[in-house]
Amino acid sequence: MxxxxxxxxxxxxxxxxxxxxxxxxxxxxxxxxxxxxxxxxxxxxxxxxxxxxxxxxxxxxxxxxxxxxxxxxxxxxxxxxxxxxRGGATAAEGTSGVRADAGVSVNSLVGWTIGRGLAGFAAWAGTPGSVGGAVFGNAHYGGRSIAELITSVRLVTRDHEVVEVSASDMEFGSDRSRLQRTGEVALSVLFALAPSSDPGALREDARASLAHRKRTQPLDTPSAGCIFQNPDPVRDRVPDGIPVSAGALIDRAGLKGHAIGGARVSTAHANFIINDGGASASDIRALIDLCRAEVRARFGVTLREEIRYLGA
Ligand SMILES: Cc1cc2nc3c(=O)[nH]c(=O)nc-3n(C[C@H](O)[C@H](O)[C@H](O)COP(=O)(O)OP(=O)(O)OC[C@H]3O[C@@H](n4cnc5c(N)ncnc54)[C@H](O)[C@@H]3O)c2cc1C
Incomplete structure (x- = not known):
């Protein structure tokens, strides 16, 4: 076989x-x-x-x-x-549509759209990963989610059929899409973008976004970005006076800088765990479990992972 x-x-x-x-x-x-x-x-x-x-x-x-x-x-x-x-096609479709294959990197899509004077993607500059991964987890930045730019997703269903699914049927939510429930695979995504009246401003937005990331995230050490989703303001009761943010909860639980083996809670951003050199996946997993347990014990909030586990 x-x-x-x-x-x-x-x-x-x-x-x-x-x-x-x-x-x-x-x-x-x-x-x-x-x-x-x-x-x-x-x-x-x-x-x-x-x-x-x-x-x-x-x-x-x-x-x-x-x-x-x-x-x-x-x-x-x-x-x-x-x-x-890894990579793929990006092409204009219809009057203001752009279709990108799932393997196109978000960063190259940012460059492609800025180069054609299309607004919508500039602030996503510096987001690692592919279009497919961004759809899977409904990637977000600065209060906006990628779903807001999506018209439809071409995907392969569990019955092995290729279908075009409109954004309204993708079950997009906070860090969520229907791909997580169904196991369907995104092949390509159709985005709706508007021509910009000020193409220079797009480059400026991209630069500002990159600078912001550099200031606030530990970009020179291996990580997977934010480990946990931010608490849901409706479902999760975060005590008064604490921001509704996973990073703030981990920080106030006293875990900033805490290490297990080669895994460490970042001192720059407490919702990042970094591989400080020689970390194993089980070191990282143990630190994730510790963060969740401490935050639950101190604040009564159960953090949920944004990252996905692959393999047993
Ligand atoms: C330094 C840093 C900064 C980050 N900043 C942000 C940020 O600002 N906002 C944000 O939302 N995220 C951020 N992230 C997290 C990450 O970049 C995003 O979640 C990104 O969208 C993941 O894409 P990926 O291609 O790397 O997915 P992967 O990590 O490769 O996969 C993630 C999941 O998606 C699934 N998947 C991938 N492709 C497909 C497909 N074609 N069809 C179906 N399922 C698929 C995989 O099976 C897996 O379950 C950051 C990460 C890092 C390291």
Whole structure:
């Protein structure tokens, strides 16, 4: 079965893009985690669909990895096939639409849209990861979510059908989309953008966003961005006087700078855990559990992860 899978992948994508026992750590921003049984790199939406169909035909479990900037891969790695999306097409569609393949990086989409004088994406400059990953978790920045820019998502359903799903049916919410519930895979996304009356301002917005990130986030150490979602102001009762922010709760629980093995709560941003050198996935997981337990014990708030766990 597995040899069959390997042969089919090599026939479809060439030997240099298919690997057995491939280390996943270098493909994630945390730089930790074990190996995938199989890894294939796909370069556009057609290849992504093709790789999925090969895996399904061989009855092998499949995991999609985008930029690896919102995942913690377990030390034991990931069984089955990991499909890594890397790049793809970006093209104008209709009068103000832009369609981008799932593997296009958010940063290159920012550049593409600014270059064409289209407003909407500039403030996303510096957001790591791919379009597919951004849709999966409804990425957010500065109070806006990526869903606000989306018209529809072309995806493959669990029944292996390709459908175009309107944004209103994507179940977008805070850090949420229906992809998390269904296991469907995004192939490409249609965005609605408006022509800007001031293209120079777009570059300025992008620069400001990059500068803000540099000031507030530990960008020179491996991390996966924010570990936890911010508390839901309706569902979670955050005590008076404490901001409704996961970082503030972790900070006030006295955990800023706290370390387990090579994992440390960032001193720059308490909702970031950094790999301070030599961290294992289980170090990071233990620190996540500690943060949740301390915040629950002190403030009665149960934090929920924004990051996703891959592998056992
Ligand atoms: C320094 C830093 C700063 C960050 N800043 C922000 C920020 O401002 N705002 C924000 O929202 N996030 C931020 N993040 C987190 C992360 O960049 C985003 O969540 C990003 O959208 C994840 O995209 P990705 O391609 O890296 O996803 P991955 O980490 O590769 O995957 C995340 C999940 O999406 C799934 N997935 C990926 N592609 C597809 C697909 N095509 N179809 C279906 N499922 C798919 C994966 O299976 C996985 O479950 C930051 C991270 C870092 C390291």
């Amino acid at each position: 597995s040899t069959n899978l390997f042969d089919q992948l090599v026939a479809a994508f060439g030997g240099d893009r298919v690997r057995r026992g491939a280390r996943l750590a270098p493909l994630t921003t945390f730089k930790v985690g074990g190996a995938a049984d199989w890894l294939v790199e796909v370069q556009d939406a057609h290849e992504l669909e093709r790789a999925l169909r090969i895996a399904w035909g061989a009855n092998v479990p499949v995991t999609v990895l985008g930029g690896g900037s919102n995942v913690l891969v377990s030390d034991a790695g990931v069984r089955g096939l990991v499909i890594r999306t």
